[in-house]
Amino acid sequence: MNIKLVVVGKLKEKYFKQGIAEYAKRLSRFCKFQIVEVPDEKAPESLSQAEMDG
Template identity: 45%
Template sequence: MTIKLIAIGKTDHKQLESLIAEYIKRLGFYVKFDFEIIPDIKNAKNLSEAQQKDKEGKLILNKITTSDVVILLDENGKQYDSVGFSELLQKHMNSGIKQLIFVIGGPYGFSQEVYHRANGKLSLSKMTFSHQMIRLFFIEQLYRGFTILRNEPYHHR
């Protein structure tokens, strides 16, 4: 199985990029992982919130096939502790799917079309984080989930 993270907009903090790269490297020991960044919408300031979500939604949906399982990182999604998240990963790996895609939307969230296509929603916290920080937090939790599944000492139970 491949796990893919799709995010809108580039990260402009070198320190975050470095940490994200470190956890992506670590993930390579456990799973095939792809991180795809969709460039920010041009002239977004001239678009309404709905127009921006619609344009971003079309770009997101172009990256997804019908056989992919898609989980949106959304403030209204289900919350897990790290062990519960690792169990969710194991469940998807056991199901035989080819690709599990997690998506971080733009500043206004997702279009209705993206919500309709999604197979689920995941919230990392009730708190709000920047779209750049959430990338690092999610990838670290993904790594942590695999170390839990392998009973490795990274996660102290």
């Protein structure tokens, strides 16, 4: 079984990184686990109607 977790942005807190590393280590016995980080994009304050329909 393969599990791919796609997340937006990067983790900054050390305790989150440690927790995820521990969880990934435990999962690795049962499946292939991969985390894919994609960059966060800032949304504009207001969108035009054309951008909303998009």
